[in-house]
Amino acid sequence: MRIWGLVAAMVFVASGAFAGQAPVAYRLTPVVERGALSALAVEMRFVGDADGVTDLELPSSWAEGEKLWRLVDHLTVDGARLDPGGEAVRLLRHGSRAAITVRYRLAITGETDPGRDHAKGEPVVRPAWFMAHGEGLFAAPAGRQGDPATFAWGARPKGWTLVSDLDHLAGRTGKVSEIIDSVVVGGTQVTRVNAKVAGAPLRVAVIGQWPASAQAVTDMAARIMTAENALWRDRGQPFLITVTPLGEAKGGGSSSTGTGKSDAFAIESTTNVDLTRDPHFLAHEYMHTWLPNQTGGLPLEDEARDYWFSEGFTDFYATRVLLASGIWSLEDYAARYNEVLTRYDGSAARNFTADQVMAVFWTNQDAQQSPYDRGRLLALTWDRAVRTASGGRLSLDDVMRRQRDAVRAGAKGYGAALFPGTLRALAPGIDVEADLARHVTGGETVWLESGVFGPCLALARKSVPVFDRGFDGAKSGQTGIISGVDPAGPAYAAGLRDGMKRLSREGGKEGDSRVEIGYRVAGPDGVPSLIKYLPAGKTTFDLQAVSVVPGLSGEQRAACVADLAGR
CATH class of the missing domain: 1.10.390.10 (Neutral Protease Domain 2)
Structure with a gap:
């Protein structure tokens, strides 16, 4: 059941579209009552458009989050009249270039960890911590993405740590687009590690307990970032990595997702994932600093x-x-x-x-x-x-x-x-x-x-069976109960049945029918058993495969690494 509550984003906005006016200024203040987060206090100040009509754009659709405006609650306006109706865009009528104050709340989505199916566009607000992408949190007057902007936290609750890539704006002016392209986190169990990469600050903020320490994640990230800066021949820049929990996946599964920002990336994961074991994940997200952010970006539609x-x-x-x-x-x-x-x-x-x-x-x-x-x-x-x-x-x-x-x-x-x-x-x-x-x-x-x-x-091509798990792996991973077993498939032949409790997966390689996969399950009697089989379907496909040429000397290997590394 969805538990609705209060999230407030305190936002001060002043248009930079007219000469001599103050930049758009955002402020975000978490409110803790009786030891639990109850709101992020919200206020939004800006100068209205010269024609007396300003469109206020609320969070809309982003990263699997749909109709994010539905989370906005208790929207009030001073200095302008808020037209009734509207969803993602609200119409404000006012005097020419009037000073306007907007207040609003966002609804809290629950008191438990969000789960592996969480739409990352939606803010995650819990009694002891929060995480939100700017795309799902911050409103802005329409047409002002390029306006100057600043950001500041409000009062910090006692015992809480607050972190955002918007902290990089401290003491300087950025743009409204930077406010929207951001991530904010806070809580009572935030481990923060500070480091330097090419002379620039790297901060890692981890909420909760994980197999790899925050320091280990920082060390791996710093090594990757150093190499990527060298690839692009760029100087270091302030960067933030946030790690927030999706909770424990049922049936022993795992799930991780990363969202790259221009100066940060946000990781949301089940807490059984060791983030240092797959450095490709970290390397991919930091590479978004340039691709596509500094090479032209992405279109707003499709x-x-x-x-x-x-x-x-x-x-x-x-x-x-x-x-x-x-x-x-x-x-x-x-x-x-x-x-x-x-x-x-x-x-x-x-x-x-x-x-x-x-x-x-x-x-x-x-x-x-x-x-x-x-x-x-x-x-x-x-x-x-x-x-x-x-x-x-x-x-x-x-x-x-x-x-x-x-x-x-x-x-x-x-x-x-x-x-x-x-x-x-x-x-x-x-x-x-x-x-x-x-x-x-x-x-x-x-x-x-x-x-x-x-x-x-060496590159070769061979014919192999298609990968066939033999049951609905996605649904079974979500519910922890085996379902959708195909009576003509390999899982059924090995003894897997609908209704068994999925305890864990052992072995196997996703998409590879040649590697034996195993599922530890419990039947109606509750007794656990391990069922192993080859997830091989009845049809085949042509597979391209790569192998290291045997017998390479150390000098040859070094030359090949240099070649493949683009040196």
């Missing part, structure tokens, strides 16, 4: 159409950085690409057109993953093509740095739209538009060519 660029390229570079930094070996690098290729080649959405992907993107896991894998494999292909065309002088890294520099110099256009022209300027013979038409728009399979990984990794 942004997932450009995920081949923003997410696929980010995956490609995260893998490259982990190899370059020495965190991963050649074997680790090959293993990750084998995971990607197994998932991609065996995906039910492998040949979805872009329109088909978009039609089911938020409800179909295969469709959601498709742009990531297509973009990663296309980036790998184009990187080798640029190297070949330039006689080894250039790589995709040079293309991306040039696009970053062009955007900083004022180039207009979203990242995915800017990329083909940027690459063409450095390697005219590569027809990026044709590749995109075939593989992204049309859904044609990306078959990698021999040599795309250089001389140290």
Whole structure:
């Protein structure tokens, strides 16, 4: 049951659209009563538009969160008349450039951890802690994303720690868009670690207890960030990592999601996840500092159409950085690409057109993953093509740095739209538009060519059975009860039945039918048992596979690492 309560965001806003006026100033104050969070006190001040009518934009739809305005409660206005009705946009009528005060509340969503199905666009507010993305928290006058803005916390409750990437605005003026593209956390059990990366502050704020300490997460993140700054030839900048709990997944499963901001990333995860065991997750999120944030960004509508660029390229570079930094070996690098290729080649959405992907993107896991894998494999292909065309002088890294520099110099256009022209300027013979038409728009399979990984990794193709879990894995993981067992599938043949309690999963590799998977379950008598089987379906598909060439000398391995790392 959803328990409604009170969240308030204290927001002072003054338009910078008119010369001489103060910047938009946001203030956020948590209110703790009798030891528990009851509200974030809310106030919003700004100068109305010159024509006497201002549209106030409330949080709307973002990152699986729909109709976020529905959480806004007790909206009141001084200095203007609030027209009745309206949802995401509320109409204010007032005198020309009037001083306006808006107050509102956001509803608390419950007193227990949000769970693995939480829509990350929605604020999470609990008696002892809170986390919210700016997109789901802050309102703003319409059309003022580029206006100057400041941020400050209000009074800090005794015993509470408050952290946000907006703290980076302390003592200076940013933009309204920075306020919206933010994350805020606070609570009584926040562990905060401070470090330096390339001379700039790195802060890690972790709520609750996790397998890896906040210090271990910080150390891993600092190593990755150092390598990524080197890739982009950039100086360090203030950065924040937040880690907040989704709770324990039922049946021993796990779930993690990350959201990259321009100067932060927010991790939401079940608390059984060791965040240092998969550095690719951290590398991916920090790479969003540049991709797509500093290379053109994403469109406001249907942004997932450009995920081949923003997410696929980010995956490609995260893998490259982990190899370059020495965190991963050649074997680790090959293993990750084998995971990607197994998932991609065996995906039910492998040949979805872009329109088909978009039609089911938020409800179909295969469709959601498709742009990531297509973009990663296309980036790998184009990187080798640029190297070949330039006689080894250039790589995709040079293309991306040039696009970053062009955007900083004022180039207009979203990242995915800017990329083909940027690459063409450095390697005219590569027809990026044709590749995109075939593989992204049309859904044609990306078959990698021999040599795309250089001389140290061999590429082969083999026929393997499709991955068939034999039951509804997603629903069973959510409920902790086995359901949807196919009587003709491998799970049923091994003894798995609907209604068994799912205790844990042991072994197996998601998407790989060649690796035995096991489920520890309990039947009606409550006695636990372990059921193992090969999750192999009755049909097959062609799988691309990578392996490290045996017998490489140390010098050859070093040369191959340098090549694959883009050096």
